[in-house]
Amino acid sequence: xxxxxxxxxxxxxxxxxxxxxxxxxxxxxxxxxxxxxxxxxxxxxxxxxxxxxxxxxxxxxxxxxxxxxxxxxxxxxxxxxxxxxxxxxx
Amino acid sequence: xxxxxxxxxxxxxxxxxxxxxxxxxxxxxxxxxxxxxxxxxxxxxxxxxxxxxxxxxxxxxxxxxxxxxxxxxxxxxxxxxxxxxxxxxxxxxxxxxxxxxxxxxxxxxxxxxxxxxxxxxxxxxxxxxxxxxxxxxxxxxxxxxxxxxxxxxxxxxxxxxxxxxxxxxxxxxxxxxxxxxxxxxxxxxxxxxxxxxxxxxxxxxxxxxxxxxxxxxxxxxxxxxxxxxxxxxxxxxxxxxxxxxxxxxxxxxxxxxxxxxxxxxxxxxxxxxxxxxxxxxxxxxxxxxxxxxxxxxxxxxxxxxxxxxxxxxxxxxxxxxxxxxxxxxxxxxxxxxxxxxxxxxxxxxxxxxxxxxxxxxxxxxxxxx
Numbered sequence: 001x002x003x004x005x006x007x008x009x010x011x012x013x014x015x016x017x018x019x020x021x022x023x024x025x026x027x028x029x030x031x032x033x034x035x036x037x038x039x040x041x042x043x044x045x046x047x048x049x050x051x052x053x054x055x056x057x058x059x060x061x062x063x064x065x066x067x068x069x070x071x072x073x074x075x076x077x078x079x080x081x082x083x084x085x086x087x088x089x090x
Numbered sequence: 091x092x093x094x095x096x097x098x099x100x101x102x103x104x105x106x107x108x109x110x111x112x113x114x115x116x117x118x119x120x121x122x123x124x125x126x127x128x129x130x131x132x133x134x135x136x137x138x139x140x141x142x143x144x145x146x147x148x149x150x151x152x153x154x155x156x157x158x159x160x161x162x163x164x165x166x167x168x169x170x171x172x173x174x175x176x177x178x179x180x181x182x183x184x185x186x187x188x189x190x191x192x193x194x195x196x197x198x199x200x201x202x203x204x205x206x207x208x209x210x211x212x213x214x215x216x217x218x219x220x221x222x223x224x225x226x227x228x229x230x231x232x233x234x235x236x237x238x239x240x241x242x243x244x245x246x247x248x249x250x251x252x253x254x255x256x257x258x259x260x261x262x263x264x265x266x267x268x269x270x271x272x273x274x275x276x277x278x279x280x281x282x283x284x285x286x287x288x289x290x291x292x293x294x295x296x297x298x299x300x301x302x303x304x305x306x307x308x309x310x311x312x313x314x315x316x317x318x319x320x321x322x323x324x325x326x327x328x329x330x331x332x333x334x335x336x337x338x339x340x341x342x343x344x345x346x347x348x349x350x351x352x353x354x355x356x357x358x359x360x361x362x363x364x365x366x367x368x369x370x371x372x373x374x375x376x377x378x379x380x381x382x383x384x385x386x387x388x389x390x391x392x393x394x395x396x397x398x399x400x401x402x403x404x405x406x407x408x409x410x411x412x413x414x415x416x417x418x419x420x421x422x423x424x425x426x427x428x429x430x431x432x433x434x435x436x437x438x439x440x441x442x443x444x445x446x447x448x449x450x451x452x453x454x455x456x457x458x459x
Binding site: 050064 | 140275279280290291328361
């Protein structure tokens, strides 16, 4: 059974970054989102994604390093969100 | 693309700056004492927000006239000579912010008086009226290498015979708009900056800063000998991970310093990767040269940092001691990082660097025999 949070995050990534050629269900849970990935995302995309995630989930990401770790894959992002009560950063 | 190297010696007739500590002498004294101007303050000023390290001359919230005008007036009063902005004595004004804080304030309170000095050229026109400057004004804005490019332009005007003296004035005062922008990038966060330190989280501080320099073709005891400019054409907010951008600029300016014993005042904002790449590049091309950054105390004065930190270097040379990396910590990313102040004796030159979003690298050789 698909993880609901992972599925929600995949939808949010595709919408926020306007990934026209990617369907949410095509993104694998452990697939790299940035760097050497097929999505060709950069730090400006990361910025947009972080702002959307903060608004959507009421979390705070405290530093660029924390952002990089959290956004590594959909799975790391889901773990990060589960581990953060709303409004709490590092 | 190779770096541009300009070997255009220019004398420094006068140079001073303004920071929350005061003028260049007072600021250098504070740095030598290891003091930090940065304090944890709300990122959006009166509107609140997370606490982040800011070094401000007063409240960050914009006023009418601009909150920074009295400070700038005090700095301008120290500029020697007159008739700036005339044919043989042109003026170069640089900033990365100009009056953007006023434009932001307008969006909050809708007071149309903010608009008079918000846009860059309206801001410069206000300064021309305020300080009696003439029409020969060059305006340069290129993110955080703005002031450095102003110094390069001044050297080129002098050596082209288009000017007898050039005044470069730079100013950047932090606004909630700019602090909020860096905060959203997560590099302005809840930590104080520790330039060149190896640690888990990088962070910068932002600071108010303004400075001026009067440059001539005459040979002065303290002079700018050469400049290297480079753009690595990689990404707007990131450097090439292999450090090739830093390496190219470091190699170019090191080539102009052959035969000199130099120290290096780096850009060193407190971000992890850029700090490491810069430190490694200068350790490679100038082995044994101590590397310092002063942004751990003063924060990043953005487009003005190149000239603010030149004024501080000159004040340190006059005092006989150069401040170390205030706010730095061990372990450092290279053995060249100097955390403590050191004597100028034994050195006859300094490399001063600035970097900017967009992949811009700038470095200058300051000769001080």
